[in-house]
Amino acid sequence: MAESKPIDDLLRNQIDAYFAGQLAEEEFRALEARLREDAQARAYFASYTLFLNDLYMEQRANQSLVNRGISPAIPILNRNKSRKLLPWATVLAVVLALGLGAILTWRFVSDEPTIAWIVNAQDCQWGHASQHEKTLRSGSVLQVESGLAEIRFASGATLVLQGPAELTLHHAKAVQLKQGKLTANVPESAHGFEVLTPEGRVIDLGTSFGLNVQPSGATDIVVFEGKVEAEPKGGQRIPLEREQSARLAGGNFLPTHPSESYVRAIVPPPKIVPRKYILDFKNPPKTALLDKEAIPTGLTHRLPGTGKKIPAQDSRLTVNRLTGELELVTTNSDINHQVNMDEGEYFGIRLKDLGFTGTEDFEISVLFPDIPALRRVGQFGVYAGVKSDQVIRGGLISRKDTV
Amino acid sequence: MDTTNPETEFAELLQKIQGRLYGFIHSLVRDFDDADDLFQQTTVILWNKFPQYDRQKSFFAWACGIARFEVANFLRSRSRKKLYFSDDLNLLLVESFETQRSENSEERSEALRGCLEKLRQRDRELLLSCYGSEEKITAIAERNGRSSQSVHNTLKRLRLALFDCIERTLRLTQHRNS
Numbered sequence: 382m383a384e385s386k387p388i389d390d391l392l393r394n395q396i397d398a399y400f401a402g403q404l405a406e407e408e409f410r411a412l413e414a415r416l417r418e419d420a421q422a423r424a425y426f427a428s429y430t431l432f433l434n435d436l437y438m439e440q441r442a443n444q445s446l447v448n449r450g451i452s453p454a455i456p457i458l459n460r461n462k463s464r465k466l467l468p469w470a471t472v473l474a475v476v477l478a479l480g481l482g483a484i485l486t487w488r489f490v491s492d493e494p495t496i497a498w499i500v501n502a503q504d505c506q507w508g509h510a511s512q513h514e515k516t517l518r519s520g521s522v523l524q525v526e527s528g529l530a531e532i533r534f535a536s537g538a539t540l541v542l543q544g545p546a547e548l549t550l551h552h553a554k555a556v557q558l559k560q561g562k563l564t565a566n567v568p569e570s571a572h573g574f575e576v577l578t579p580e581g582r583v584i585d586l587g588t589s590f591g592l593n594v595q596p597s598g599a600t601d602i603v604v605f606e607g608k609v610e611a612e613p614k615g616g617q618r619i620p621l622e623r624e625q626s627a628r629l630a631g632g633n634f635l636p637t638h639p640s641e642s643y644v645r646a647i648v649p650p651p652k653i654v655p656r657k658y659i660l661d662f663k664n665p666p667k668t669a670l671l672d673k674e675a676i677p678t679g680l681t682h683r684l685p686g687t688g689k690k691i692p693a694q695d696s697r698l699t700v701n702r703l704t705g706e707l708e709l710v711t712t713n714s715d716i717n718h719q720v721n722m723d724e725g726e727y728f729g730i731r732l733k734d735l736g737f738t739g740t741e742d743f744e745i746s747v748l749f750p751d752i753p754a755l756r757r758v759g760q761f762g763v764y765a766g767v768k769s770d771q772v773i774r775g776g777l778i779s780r781k782d783t784v
Numbered sequence: 785m786d787t788t789n790p791e792t793e794f795a796e797l798l799q800k801i802q803g804r805l806y807g808f809i810h811s812l813v814r815d816f817d818d819a820d821d822l823f824q825q826t827t828v829i830l831w832n833k834f835p836q837y838d839r840q841k842s843f844f845a846w847a848c849g850i851a852r853f854e855v856a857n858f859l860r861s862r863s864r865k866k867l868y869f870s871d872d873l874n875l876l877l878v879e880s881f882e883t884q885r886s887e888n889s890e891e892r893s894e895a896l897r898g899c900l901e902k903l904r905q906r907d908r909e910l911l912l913s914c915y916g917s918e919e920k921i922t923a924i925a926e927r928n929g930r931s932s933q934s935v936h937n938t939l940k941r942l943r944l945a946l947f948d949c950i951e952r953t954l955r956l957t958q959h960r961n962s
Contacts, residue, residue, distance in 0.1 A: 404867075
């Protein structure tokens with residue numbers, strides 16, 4: 382086996398160009414040869430591929446926000462850390478491939494509203510000494526027995542208090558953490574924000590950091606971004622930078638490895654509203670797309686951008702009310718590459734008709750009691766989208782030689 | 785010895801490898817739509833052939849073997865506009881993907897977002913809006929009075945910088961957790 386060379390710019394550029402479709406034949410051959418003989422180059426290639434996949438997911442999520450008219454820069458900063466539900470919001474139609482009757486379930490998800498000062502809380506049990514007002518003043522005491530509370534200051538600083546914890550507010554740039562955990566996000570406007578603890582204080586220099594005051598009073602500090610100064614009781618101020626952590630105890634400053642986990646933001650739990658739609662081809666609703674004999678199919682709309690050449694009475698559709706089946710003679714069309722969309726059979730029902738307003742995230746699950754055998758390239762599943770070139774899909778795909 | 789049912793076992797095995805399997809497929813076809821289809825198709829076959837899977841062997845390697853076959857079939861049915869790697873290289877790549885520490889996906893996407901935030905807004909917007917088709921890049925180039933090639937060059941620079949930033953971030957996280 383040939384030797385591995387260091388990863389050089391030529392290789393990096395070639396790999397990127399390979400994926401961007403920007404590689405001329407000669408360079409392609411050179412890249413292929415290099416990868417064939419160099420394991421390190423292949424490892425780099427694999428890791429770059431995985432990066433591009435992540436980036437692509439981010440681009441698609443971002444695109445769906447742009448489609449909703451939301452400025453793309455803001456949501457990137459504010460989006461939930463892990464989003465399990467599809468952020469595809471502007472969907473008006475769900476188009477499904479044919480089943481022998483199908484049950485669809487929707488779950489709508491929306492964010493909870495926020496309020497001023499104590500701007501957010503999650504599973505929060507307040508202690509006896511806590512104020513029962515959302516507006517906090519100098520001298521206010523917050524006791525969180527369990528759960529999370531988020532406090533926003535006039536200075537712009539934001540704290541997330543993680544129970545059990547006790548915090549006293551001195552003014553817009555100073556608080557005292559008696560015990561428990563907090564994380565702080567301090568913008569430029571709140572530069573100099575201070576947290577006092579039983580063992581010293583932490584002065585912010587434009588950053589985000591976490592603090593944990595142990596029952597003994599010992600204070601653990603971890604800096605996530607930027608820089609802080611830590612001052613043990615009666616000691617000197619010592620700078621701490623990004624990724625560094627330390628403990629203040631007994632008047633000393635001790636560098637440490639961060640071991641605690643900190644909650645840096647409150648992510649609201651989703652509000653879930655299930656909707657169900659049952660299609661029964663023995664008795665389909667009257668207002669719907671019509672089959673070849675003008676019998677309603679139960680499916681109401683075609684995906685915009687498809688089926689333009691299909692007549693109102695669709696000769697490829699047959700509803701069999703005796704057996705409760707809808708039969709479709711499939712067409713040769715390819716939604717990936719937008720081939721033959723005018724003849725394509727992509728029809729379904731509108732999410733709008735189930736109460737979707739265009740701002741919710743949604744999740745769809747479908748139960749098909751039976752799935753017909755697929756021949757040639759066949760796909761079977763659910764489409765959701767606003768247009769033939771703006772859809773997502775899930776389901777089965779199969780080819781003749783694999784069924 | 786094995787008391788779990790095959791569905792659970794399969795789901796667990798697939799869950800562990802799906803990011804890398806998708807990556808492997810995408811690296812061969814370089815088109816996300818085609819990769820989506822081939823990935824789905826491959827997982828259906830994996831499930832159908834799961835009774836034949838030899839537990840002594842790597843599930844990832846087995847899955848990639850099936851994926852390679854599917855990709856080869858797919859490319860045969862395609863008019864070959866692009867150049868594709870030869871199968872012996874594809875086989876070598878299986879090993880490279882297998883050894884990727886790729887299933888810390890939360891960490892990876894957090895690093896990606898952190899690094900995206902560090903880009904200038906203009907760059908971030910460009911990078912996030914230019915993906916998929918060549919038409920999109922052409923349209924953006926026209927709107928900004930630039931050549932497509934210059935947009936391509938900027939995108940390449942941004943991608944490479946972003947990738948370096950993510951690698952750095954992940955190394956730091958790894959270091960901190962070790």
